[in-house]
Amino acid sequence: MTEPKPCDVQVLPITTDTMVLRSRSWTRLRFEIEYALGRGTTVNSYLIQADRTALLDPPGEAFTQIYLTVLQQRLDLTQLEYVILGHVNSNRAETLKALLELAPHITFVCSNPGAINLRTALPDNDLKITVMRGEETLDLGRGHRLQFIPTPNPRWPDQLCTYDPQTEILYTDKLFGAHICGDQVFDEGWEIFNEDRRYYYDCLMAPHARQVETALDKLSELPARLYATAHGPLVRYGLIPIIQAYHQWSQVQTARDTNVALIYASAYGNTATLAQAIARGITKAGVGVEAINCEVAEPAEIQAAVEKAAGFIIGSPTLGGHAPTPIQTALGIVLSAATKSKLAGVFGSFGWSGEAIDLIESKLRDAGYRFGFETLRVKFKPSDATLQLCEQAGTDFAQTLKKAKKARAPQQAASNVEQAMGRVIGSLCVVTAKSGEISSAMLADWVSQATFNPPGLTIAVAKDRAIESLMYPSDQFVLNILQEGNHLGIMKHFLKPFAPGEDRFVGVNTETANNGSPILNDALAYLECSVKSRMECGDHWVVYATVDNGQVLNSDSLTAIHHRKSGNHY
Secondary structure (H helix, E strand, O other), rough: OOOOOOEEEEEEEEEEEEEEEEEOOOOOOOOOOOHHHOOOOOEEEEEEEOOOEEEEOOOOHHHHHHHHHHOOOOHHHEEEEEEEEOOHHHHHHHHHHHHHHHOOOOEEEEEEHHHHHHHHHHOOOOOEEOOOOOOOOOOOOOOOEEEEEEOOOOOOOEEEEEEOOOOOEEEEEEEOOOOOOOOOOOOOHHHHHHHHHHHHHHHHHHHHHHHHHHHHHHHOOOOOOOOOEEEOOEEOOOOOEEEEEEEHHHHHHHHHOEEEEEEEEOOOOHHHHHHHHHHHHHHHHHOEEEEEEEOOOHHHHHHHHHHHEEEEEEOOEEEEEEOOOOHHHHHHHHHHHOOOOOEEEEEEEEEOOOHHHHHHHHHHHOOOOOOOOOOEEEOOOOHHHHHHHHHHHHHHHHHHHHHHHHHHHOOOOOOOOHHHOOOOOOEEEEEEEEOOOOOEEEEEEOOOEEEEOOOOEEEEEEEOOOOHOOOOOOOEEEEEEOOOOOOOHHHHHHHHOOOOOOOEEEEEEEEEOOOOOEEEOOOOOOOOOOOOOOEOOOEEEEEEEEEEEEEOOOOOEEEOOOOOOOOOOO
């Protein structure tokens, strides 16, 4: 196995008086759902050296030492006057502390919530902070009069974009990014980044689609030639397409006819990470999410979201054995505003105990609410497996809402077209995949051979399937083709509902393929496959994969075929 490249910092001048410092890691840095594709990340920081010098968005603690070493090679830190922060979090605080030791005279520039976060992260009485609310500018000389645009959302209430009219660069913080590592600085051939940007949007922006639309409206007034993103390639060639894509994706989310109010507070970022994973599971199932950070939301906003939603989920840390005050206030609003017909859920993280989670759960149970998943209690930082569990819990929650809505709707007979489509038959298969601690499987019959050279096939994977997150380009899986007369037991096993995080292979006779995925020993044949591409098609992804290896396990049997009466269900 090839050893991963070490972290480094790539430096490049990008325009007049301005350079980018790209802190790069080819491996995943943190347990957060948006990193799940495992393509590394690039954390972009920017340096403007005019009559005055400003540094935008230093990276987190994983890069602190190498970043400061490279920065000092290019800048006398006694000349650094401003550090502009698109948002403040505990991960970035370590770098800011180290920077303050080297340049104690600097002034931090951020939004008002960012200033509060900064004083919490850097308890220094002499801290110099300039708060930008949108109307102020910062003149660095030589025409670099920076403008500031607050673009808050529940996850980052302090998000601040910065515009430099001299260079027409818009520094977009979390907007328009992608977690991908490589040598390419700009987005030449921008289409190749579409999937990574869509995944990033779905994980981070979809729960805040309403706020994203507001931010896009604000930013549309600025004549930008370049979007200087916080992560991934800088956007120069695909400016219009990415704006159009963000509008389209956001409008899809805000137009959902079924919604969930996801209410949370987060002390150290762990509960927010869990909320992000749950939201991802909900949105991939075709249900909208209204994420609400109750630390900054008004009571009226919480009440309106709960009254409109078909279900609600509350997440809380435990501080001193209690739920923080904003969560207690939100819980009171929920108990008074949410009818008992609404589906409920509870989650949270804690260090030594989880009293807040137990309190919320007991209050909701005593009030008579039904729960859409078992309460999620996570100690310290979540792992990959925990995030997958949360995502599956979110999907189960959404599917329960959709089933309830369908049950209430008048039943209609299948149309002639749906009946005809049901006569399209395919081989009955089980797709199995494993990556690290995470494994999954699904029953499939929408499978077709696609190419001769190389041998390849397509599989249609519903967006809300748990295995979907293991079916991205460069992922590997096994297609197990079932045999006629010996398929009913396997079919029933993989058709049954699985609880979030439940091992789907308990009681199933398997071996491990060369690519690490399970082979079903009772299958007729199996194919080891590598995902090459995927295409979004309505409520499914069509995955194209090439076949790397395979074998017929029982040459005397026939392929099991799935016959359906209608094309509108499996």
